[in-house]
Amino acid sequence: MCGGIGSRFWPYSRANRPKQFIDFLGTGRSLLQMSYDRILPLVAPENIIVVTNEQYAPMVAEQLPDIPDSNILLEPARRNTAPCVAWAAYHVLARDPEASLIVTPSDHLITRDREFEDSVTRGFEFVETHEALLTLGIQPTRPETGYGYIQVGEQVEPGIRKVKTFTEKPDLELAKVFVASGEFFWNSGIFLWKAATVVEAFRQLCPDVATVFDKGAGLYATDKEAKFITENFPGCMSISVDYAIMEKASNVYVEIVNFGWNDLGTWSALYDNSPKNRDANVTQRCSVLAYNSSGNIFAVNGQKLIVVSGLHDYIIADAGDVLLVCPMAEEQRIKQMVTDAKIAFGDRYQ
């Protein structure tokens, strides 16, 4: 899944070059490329499918040259994750009625690739032998308030449990209770299932979406697919896969995993996951002269020199035509700033 616009990281992440296409951690590979690298030991390139917005097609092709063009599914409209997941499932089902899928965001950080590989292998074994919707639940390491949690029930196999409930982001007190209980795990948004299982789940639990895609029977994975999608995809409701099926289904399971996961959903998450210099500043691909300044994250496109004095715990993000200087504690206001910029200047700085 590669169609998001990453507006929480505006202006470093922009509508025309979102977060997943950026070398966010300065490793030389974009988050999308890191996701691809991670999945490659498990899935051959010809079976890796990227669902993205049609405007990002050239960037996907450029960053993942080994994937066939026909594996890049281009959404003509933004409809959240459920239509994205459904389309991929219908497409894969047409190519192989027995196929299993792993569905993963392309903009997350995973630090322990080997454990990821082992976890996914274990997950595939489970969904290939059960009619299950399997989500990966992350062993929590702190009372994080930025994530959704999954409460688990009985263990059905080693490491795999029934899901009792999905919960929204908790406040800090509740998050502490969750972590202490041992019953709650972070909801990673990474799913495994057989294509046939999830298509059936859509038909049962989200017929609004399934009806749209059922109309395309016989067209998936053919040269008529693109035209069908252009005409019908925009008619899908916009809804997340969690709301559409996961929270309603009875055959939902969670595999407990612990592979160094972070959704990189906020500047502070990026800050926490980045190497820091002795003043606890994080520098992204720019040169920084910092005087009396600490705890900042500098995210700048290109080889720019940043000179700061007297800044503590700020985001300094420069994207060429937009500069943001904002306390990290106010990062939740950035989405409003993007909206304000749209009101004031139209699409120019989006």
Added chain:
Amino acid sequence: MCGGIGSRFWPYSRANRPKQFIDFLGTGRSLLQMSYDRILPLVAPENIIVVTNEQYAPMVAEQLPDIPDSNILLEPARRNTAPCVAWAAYHVLARDPEASLIVTPSDHLITRDREFEDSVTRGFEFVETHEALLTLGIQPTRPETGYGYIQVGEQVEPGIRKVKTFTEKPDLELAKVFVASGEFFWNSGIFLWKAATVVEAFRQLCPDVATVFDKGAGLYATDKEAKFITENFPGCMSISVDYAIMEKASNVYVEIVNFGWNDLGTWSALYDNSPKNRDANVTQRCSVLAYNSSGNIFAVNGQKLIVVSGLHDYIIADAGDVLLVCPMAEEQRIKQMVTDAKIAFGDRYQ
């Protein structure tokens, strides 16, 4: 005089495009052009001479197309103001032995052009009838610690007094005493004199410099002048015109003027002289979305959007390849930052 590099305004002012060439006040004219416009009612373009560093020749020619190329005197080395002033005087003397000059920086602000014109006209009358070195002393309006002061003696003609002493920049207490006394005026660095008078002053008071230029007798204002300067100008000592002659001469006078002068020598001076929005922010040619931010100056080349939150009394200066975010109270540290940048990165960001 147009050869400075304006390093106190780095990175907005850069070695390759200093302050005087920038539309510093957002009026559509650079400070150099504003200086030219101001002098034009008094001096015909063919008599306006620009002394600048040779690297700025193309910018002068572009910004002042009505000045003959032969009036742009190109210094092959930086030697402070005395060699600059001396060369111009020798050059003018060769063109017209009776000529009077006004010598003015090209990067100051003067808000009342009509009063400037009247003051300069009055000054020319004085120096054309006296063997005098005349400096313009500004009626102080506040106990400014950023300027040198001139203590005046007896009045010799209405509005013109003998100079008693030049003083360095005072501390605040002393500056208050100066202003209250009525005897002290700001040293504007604008001078009037006959070419013959100032050349004679150099010969008497700064023979090191005069000796260099006397060697060029017969070459000024000819096609041999440039070669002579290339070979001999770098041999001049580096010294200001104040030290070289003004503080030593006995025939120094001051004309008291009051035409809305500011040397724009600091970011705070620029801030004070710029229009402010309702949050007391000053914006230079960029779009700004400011949240909980006041008292800042935003100086940005180009049509960039700046979004800030939680910044008060900062300089935010962006020059494309360099960004500076610095409390205005620390502006005196900027020169050190420029030096640090040179140590770390060579000339790249100078």
